[in-house]
Amino acid sequence: MSLAPPLLAVEGLTKSYGGIHAVRGVSFSLRAGEILALIGPNGAGKSTCFDMLNGQNRPDTGHVRLLGEETTGRKPREIWRMGVGRTFQITATFATMTVRENVQVALISHGKQLFNLWGSAPNFDRGEAGRLLELVGMGGYADRPCGELAYGDLKRLELAVALANQPKLLLMDEPTAGMAPRERVDLMRLTAQIAREKSIGVLFTEHDMDVVFEHADRIIVLNRGTLIAEGSPAEVRANPQVQAVYLGEGLLYDAEHREGASA
Amino acid sequence: MAFYVVQFLTGLASAASLFLVASGLSIIFGVTRIVNFAHGAFYMIGAYIAFTLTERLSGAFGFWAAIVMAAFAVALIGVIVEMVLLRRIYHAPELFQLLATFGLTLMVEDLVVLIWGPDDLVGRRAPGFKGAIDFFGQNIPSYDLFLIVLSPVVLGILWLLFQRTRWGVLVRAATQDRDMVAALGVNQKWLFTSVFAVGVFLAALGGALQIPRDAVHHAMDLRIIVEVFVVVVIGGLGSIVGAFVAAVLVSELNAFGILIFPKISIILVFLVMAAVLIVRPWGLFGRPEAPARKTPGLTVNPWRPLTSNERLAALVALVIAATLPLFAGNYALTVGSEIAIFVIFAVSLHFLMSVGGLASFGHAAYFGLGAYGVAFLAKMAGLPMIVCLLLGPLLGCMGAAVFGFFAVQLSGVYFAMLTLAFAQIVWSIAFQWVSVTGGDNGILGVWPSSWAASPSHFYWLALGVAALVTIALRAMVFSPFGYALRATRDSLLRTEAVGINAKRIQWTAFVIAGTTAGIGGALFAYLKGSVFPDNLGISLSVDALVMVLLGGVETVSGGVIGAIVYKALNIWLVSQTDLSKLVLGGFIVLIVVVFPKGIVGMLEMLAQRRRKASPPGSPLLAKPIESAE
Numbered sequence: 101m102s103l104a105p106p107l108l109a110v111e112g113l114t115k116s117y118g119g120i121h122a123v124r125g126v127s128f129s130l131r132a133g134e135i136l137a138l139i140g141p142n143g144a145g146k147s148t149c150f151d152m153l154n155g156q157n158r159p160d161t162g163h164v165r166l167l168g169e170e171t172t173g174r175k176p177r178e179i180w181r182m183g184v185g186r187t188f189q190i191t192a193t194f195a196t197m198t199v200r201e202n203v204q205v206a207l208i209s210h211g212k213q214l215f216n217l218w219g220s221a222p223n224f225d226r227g228e229a230g231r232l233l234e235l236v237g238m239g240g241y242a243d244r245p246c247g248e249l250a251y252g253d254l255k256r257l258e259l260a261v262a263l264a265n266q267p268k269l270l271l272m273d274e275p276t277a278g279m280a281p282r283e284r285v286d287l288m289r290l291t292a293q294i295a296r297e298k299s300i301g302v303l304f305t306e307h308d309m310d311v312v313f314e315h316a317d318r319i320i321v322l323n324r325g326t327l328i329a330e331g332s333p334a335e336v337r338a339n340p341q342v343q344a345v346y347l348g349e350g351l352l353y354d355a356e357h358r359e360g361a362s363a
Numbered sequence: 364m365a366f367y368v369v370q371f372l373t374g375l376a377s378a379a380s381l382f383l384v385a386s387g388l389s390i391i392f393g394v395t396r397i398v399n400f401a402h403g404a405f406y407m408i409g410a411y412i413a414f415t416l417t418e419r420l421s422g423a424f425g426f427w428a429a430i431v432m433a434a435f436a437v438a439l440i441g442v443i444v445e446m447v448l449l450r451r452i453y454h455a456p457e458l459f460q461l462l463a464t465f466g467l468t469l470m471v472e473d474l475v476v477l478i479w480g481p482d483d484l485v486g487r488r489a490p491g492f493k494g495a496i497d498f499f500g501q502n503i504p505s506y507d508l509f510l511i512v513l514s515p516v517v518l519g520i521l522w523l524l525f526q527r528t529r530w531g532v533l534v535r536a537a538t539q540d541r542d543m544v545a546a547l548g549v550n551q552k553w554l555f556t557s558v559f560a561v562g563v564f565l566a567a568l569g570g571a572l573q574i575p576r577d578a579v580h581h582a583m584d585l586r587i588i589v590e591v592f593v594v595v596v597i598g599g600l601g602s603i604v605g606a607f608v609a610a611v612l613v614s615e616l617n618a619f620g621i622l623i624f625p626k627i628s629i630i631l632v633f634l635v636m637a638a639v640l641i642v643r644p645w646g647l648f649g650r651p652e653a654p655a656r657k658t659p660g661l662t663v664n665p666w667r668p669l670t671s672n673e674r675l676a677a678l679v680a681l682v683i684a685a686t687l688p689l690f691a692g693n694y695a696l697t698v699g700s701e702i703a704i705f706v707i708f709a710v711s712l713h714f715l716m717s718v719g720g721l722a723s724f725g726h727a728a729y730f731g732l733g734a735y736g737v738a739f740l741a742k743m744a745g746l747p748m749i750v751c752l753l754l755g756p757l758l759g760c761m762g763a764a765v766f767g768f769f770a771v772q773l774s775g776v777y778f779a780m781l782t783l784a785f786a787q788i789v790w791s792i793a794f795q796w797v798s799v800t801g802g803d804n805g806i807l808g809v810w811p812s813s814w815a816a817s818p819s820h821f822y823w824l825a826l827g828v829a830a831l832v833t834i835a836l837r838a839m840v841f842s843p844f845g846y847a848l849r850a851t852r853d854s855l856l857r858t859e860a861v862g863i864n865a866k867r868i869q870w871t872a873f874v875i876a877g878t879t880a881g882i883g884g885a886l887f888a889y890l891k892g893s894v895f896p897d898n899l900g901i902s903l904s905v906d907a908l909v910m911v912l913l914g915g916v917e918t919v920s921g922g923v924i925g926a927i928v929y930k931a932l933n934i935w936l937v938s939q940t941d942l943s944k945l946v947l948g949g950f951i952v953l954i955v956v957v958f959p960k961g962i963v964g965m966l967e968m969l970a971q972r973r974r975k976a977s978p979p980g981s982p983l984l985a986k987p988i989e990s991a992e
Contacts, residue, residue: 154860176859176860177859177860177863178862180859180860180861180862181862186860188857192856193853193857194849194850194853194854194857195853195854196852196853196917197846197849197850197853201846204846205846205858205863208846208847209862209863210861210862213843214847214868215843215844215871216843217838217839217842217844218839219842219843220841220842221843221846222667222841224843261857261861264861265861
């Protein structure tokens with residue numbers, strides 16, 4: 101083991117709303133180039149956890165460190181500047197701008213040219229914008245108004261935008277929600293490939309277990325705000341506690357139980 | 364001591380009307396999500412109708428019956444307006460709803476003058492409350508005591524109405540999620556109509572109850588609506604309790620503000636509003652607005668810089684415009700100069716509105732500040748014209764920097780209300796602070812130096828500045844800053860996630876737009892040779908909005924075309940009719956309902972339709988995703 105700090109280190113993250121502990125003492129870490137899935141049933145605290153990582157929400161206690169540097173308490177835009185790209189569960193793009201312009205905005209921000217009043221934005225880093233779009237397979241769409249894109253294409257555009265500041269870490273909140281099965285597989289394959297090539301760490305939440313088990317290097321499982329399991333897909337799949345959470349309290353169990361009771 | 368108690372009670376009494384109007388506005392907003400700018404107009408009609416009825420109906424019973432009948436009559440007018448106009452625009456973008464109801468206000472202002480004449484009307488005293496009560500040597504009108512008791516009673520009735528009736532439950536449910544209520548099978552149309560009627564009833568009642576205290580006149584709508592906006596910004600839009608508390612607060616601040624700053628009492632209200640906005644941007648009792656379900660834009664037509672042919676065409680148009688002094692007379696040149704100045708004004712607002720998505724309803728404040736800046740420098744410091752023209756707009760710049768800082772903390776309807784309130788505050792200062800601004804008499808004798816004195820020279824100056832400003836702002840649309848500004852308009856969530864400080868971008872845009880408007884105002888002061896409070900009044904702000912709207916909000920060059928067409932029409936119209944507000948208001952409503960894309964937008968759409976005669980495959984069909992392996 102090397103002594104260098106991990107890409108992302110989360111320690112004892114806790115958040116409660118009123119008397120409800122949404123997240124309790126969650127700790128984990130993430131290496132560069134690793135794809136980590138954060139899963140758990142509804143209400144497990146995934147979103148709260150995610151929001152504390154990206155700066156939308158401030159933890160009560162606990163720390164988040166990126167390459168040893170504290171990100172807790174910083175604003176989302178500051179965390180982005182530290183090298184964290186994001187995609188949203190429901191895509192957030194600039195709808196009246198073209199696909200290329202969407203990427204250019206991120207490049208302008210990355211190049212700290214936001215207050216440049218006289219330069220030419222249409223020519224700003226056009227090459228890099230084109231390369232990013234090619235990377236996600238959107239090269240042919242550069243001049244399309246973003247508002248006309250199909251949902252799957254918007255997701256890929258978001259990925260290109262998230263990659264614009266050459267991030268070290270990608271945070272993807274339910275990256276495949278609302279997509280067709282075929283598109284899900286393609287998007288995650290693409291993400292995994294880019295992450296490995298560029299050695300970017302990826303943390304994603306996901307409800308689709310096929311996506312999780314196929315693409316994650318490692319999985320962490322949240323239930324009622326606490327971390328109940330961590331490990332490779334095979335380990336997590338075999339973990340009895342995880343099975344209990346996902347199957348035990350689910351419909352299947354209830355149905356069997358009731359049938360047994362009535363018999 | 365007794366004096367202060369009486370002052371306090373006077374404040375409470377003034378709060379009654381304010382509360383009635385503000386709660387009506389809040390209720391309507393809660394359910395329909397429309398900020399009804401015409402609410403002040405309904406208040407005014409309520410006062411006028413009550414005046415007429417109280418004159419006709421005699422006796423104590425007649426008086427009180429007249430007050431209630433007036434409120435019902437106006438509520439009926441409200442129902443008609445809702446069914447004929449508002450139902451058509453519930454799904455239009457916010458800006459259009461604001462503008463349509465603003466157009467209505469303008470129409471009403473001319474209509475009441477047409478019906479009741481331009482003079483102030485003094486109404487009857489209320490039977491049973493004619494006298495005054497002695498309080499340690501100070502007089503308190505007994506009608507004031509009646510009003511003080513009335514507002515908590517109305518608050519109680521409203522509370523019962525919303526908590527204890529089926530209708531109230533539906534209204535509260537619709538306030539939280541109107542789509543859900545519709546999905547549950549409630550007849551939304553009639554719910555909206557009834558809510559609008561109740562809101563208008565409250566406004567009209569507020570107006571009717573005011574007649575024993577104040578004279579009825581045809582500018583009372585704007586006075587009350589600005590105060591009401593301040594009340595709902597402080598109290599929180601959609602909260603009736605908030606409206607009550609804030610109405611009392613604002614009225615007391617006014618009552619005591621006069622004692623502290625007799626000349627500029629409005630400053631106190633402004634300071635409190637600023638403090639509330641910093642601590643609780645959604646008002647004392649308001650809740651942060653959930654990001655509205657995005658109204659789909661009218662078009663998704665990507666912007667692009669002009670091609671070299673189009674640049675040439677623009678240059679030719681400019682050259683032709685520059686030849687005007689060769690054949691036109693002095694009057695035409697003065698009109699030409701005025702149009703050029705309004706092009707500057709319009710493109711400055713257009714930059715803020717179209718590029719930044721921030722619809723300012725008080726943009727004239729910065730135009731007027733520029734004009735006053737020039738007047739101060741020229742008359743008091745005696746500086747030469749060229750220096751004044753360069754430094755005068757800085758006053759607009761400073762005003763925009765201060766007010767813009769607060770305004771960009773909010774968005775959408777709050778932004779519109781706040782910018783309007785700020786403009787009205789600046790107007791009040793110009794109007795009240797007579798020793799500095801000359802008040803209503805303005806500042807006279809701001810004449811250009813000899814090099815620019817002749818109409819043709821001044822025209823060339825105005826045209827040149829207008830061309831430079833337009834080119835500069837257009838270049839900014841396609842600068843990195845312009846992209847960032849458009850990005851903040853489209854998605855705040857995404858701008859933050861790509862490291863952009865959206866508020867600072869918007870603030871910068873506000874200052875740029877304000878300074879540019881100030882340049883227009885500086886030229887305007889020299890064109891007219893004088894400066895008046897009207898130069899920063901609401902009607903000028905509305906002019907700017909209409910110019911942008913007429914040209915096309917969603918276009919890059921809409922401001923220029925809109926200013927030229929509108930100003931030419933306006934100058935012609937004013938020379939033809941006395942009812943220019945009525946025609947203008949009707950015109951605004953018409954544009955919003957049938958012509959929302961504006962002139963340039965229509966032309967673009969026609970051009971695009973011709974291009975799309977043979978579509979190269981629907982863009983909505985996604986190309987299959989290439990495998991990334």
